[in-house]
Amino acid sequence: MASTTTSTPLRIAIIGAGPGGLVLARLLHLANIPFALYEAEPSRTSREQGGSLDLHEESGQLALHAAGLYSEWKKIARSEGEDMRVADKHGKLFMEEVDTQGRNNRPEVDRIQLRGLLLDSLPEETIHWGHKMRSISPSSDDDGKHDVHLETAAGTRMETFDLVVGADGAWSKVRPLLSGTKPHYSTISCLDTRIRSVDTLHPAISKLVGQGTYLAFSDRKGLVGQRNGDGSIRTYIMLQKPETWLKDVGVDWSDEMATKNYMLEEEFKDWSEELKGLITHANPDIAARPFYMLPTDFSWTSKPGLTILGDAAHLMTPFAGEGVNLAMADAMDLSKAIVKASTESEDTQLFDAIKEFEKTMLVRSHEKMEETWRNLELFFKPDAPKEFVQVFEEMMAAHGPPPEVPKGYS
Template sequence: MTPAIAIIGAGPSGLLLARLLQHLGDIPSTIFELDPSSSARGQGGTLDIHEESGQRALKRAGLSSEFQKLMRPEGDHLRLADKTGFIHIDEETPGEGRPEIDRAQLRQLLIDSVPAKSIEWSSKVASLQPTPDGRFRIIFANGSEDPRSFDFVVGADGAWSHVRPLVTDVLPFYSGISGVEVRFRDVDKAHPEISKLVGQGSYFCLSDEKAYFGQRQGDGSIRNYAMLRAPESWIDDCGIDFSNPQATKAAMVERYFDDWSEANKDLIRLADEDHVIARKLMMLPADHRWTSRPGVTLMGDAAHVMTPFAGEGVNNAMVDALELAEKVAAALRDGSAGKMQENLAKAVKEYEEGMFARVHGVAQETLQGLAVLFSKNAPLEFKEMMEGFKAGHRDVKQRTKCNIGAPMEQREKMTEKQQIRLNEQLLLYYTQKRWQ
């Protein structure tokens, strides 16, 4: 007997799960997506797809060749500067096997890999209703109810998941970082100096607890994220009219980046006026977990939304899809029909325990990345961290110099557990105390 499986959200993890279930076990699923089509809205910037995680999941799904046609190895190039324009790093980033792909390209690749009829567009899920027999009914935002019942529901519906309340009442909290996203579409012709500054990969400019993150896109355009430490209410209370692109660009430069070099200022003030978006970054606790509930689970941002400062978010979401698909396929292949729900529940619990352990370390690395990128001595601390990557030091203990706060001599004497606790305590300070 094949269970009725619903996947909420047609992002990378939800689509990859559907593909893997079909590819590994000929297991069908239905994906519910709020967008009316794949092209209904922008999908964000560029993603690093790591060999040991995201690429491994794509290979298991039989999609390596399609990915290789779209990936950009040159996207590994990094330029690191400070506000004066001084270049600290101008080279390929440490480690191989991390080519880039635009989020929209990855999503379309995955959409094309599943049966078209398996995606139900314009289906905004509001909640799930448990049934007496242990299944779930889907309630949509317009008040209607899907006539089907599902044996297994996977929440892949992002940071503000409508599936998450079934397993936990924990909500994302503010990371302490806000800012503005801008874009340069015809940048090579209209602004060749900006094209040259960013290059073919990424341009990080870090100073005074503020940052630019410029990224070359697959279509040749450039996105820039101008971010800073700010209170959670900053978007509403800073006095900038974010509905007015021209005024937003001028105010951002005047108020927050006035002492940056003219070339760096241009990365905001010359940006296209049809793409100026205010953003604040949210996250779940690094040790977030829940008690397993039969018939439902989470993955991707629904399970562990984090800031993008370690480049691990989408890669871990793709590993979520791989590990869950493998567990479910094995449970259905090896178990008897009469024990389907029991076998599924066991598979889900095993997946969740593995995911909790795997993601905790990644979340710590992301916290550390945030602390370094937005430190007062950011260019030098980030350069030091990158040199640690070159030496193969990717764990917290081996990069003691990058811990938040604490004098260097104290950091070097800390155990890994003490370092992790320090990072969490100081992030809590930044997000809850600093702006009171």
């Protein structure tokens, strides 16, 4: 493949306007490298973006530094969101880490706020909303380029690109051109719920969860309450079940009362009344979904004109808080590879630069995918959360002060 320089500008497509795709777009914009970002959603407000997440110094925060957005992010980040309590089904605390004053430097930010920050940093014309990728195929010229077939409200069209970046999530349409491996069920199914106006309507729950996250695990089940920036609490009801359980159990998850009755009378009937309040007081908008993941050693053979990042490259469950952080770090490293291959002073082929990027990304992602899987296993052991807390304490002892452990814990 011939060397690519600024005399022949690259045509780059980014598929997906999630955090990874947006960080890559921002960094290419700063480097004056043209790109087109395609997003299937019709607008930035067309879909709920989920709860909050913590950004890590070595990945998410570093990417924001590179993107020139760190100071703006600090204005919306919540250091109190780092607070964490871990308990069992009886409400017995096994670990409590509160009022850390940002000690771990992993503040929380709502997903919608992070996305808004990134979107506002880009020229509007660079993002093509309502553009769904129907298919992608190698160009007929056999030159490493790819034809992208896009579906819009006005019809369909085809564009040809030197590089197509799949930042298109768990069910990526770019990934199949690199590997036949598909995501598999992680063993965990989840109901995503929310409690609004919690401070005034349900002060006991507000006090229980605090300003951060409250995790209760027992009997291969979990209730996770997470404070969001708008004051609401998002609750995740998690169960280790067969893949088709959500369909087979016979509950209409869109029916608020049927959902609550089943959970309270069947799955969580012997949990403390205080914890069951996270279910009882959930608002009607309940989303049920299974968690999927890619193999922890997932990799592929590099091909000219294609790459993937974020969930498309290393889909994992949320049990280490690494998904968005890795996606942002991926975008930062990929932007450097593209810039290197686009600079006249560098005699670097784009394909070689992409291969080096993928090599670095896979080493990093394999480590975090393994960590995430270990955490899942610890959270859903019959005697959870005891062993998870022990592992967490060992990690904190190696990297910083240990969390406060309540008296009487054994």
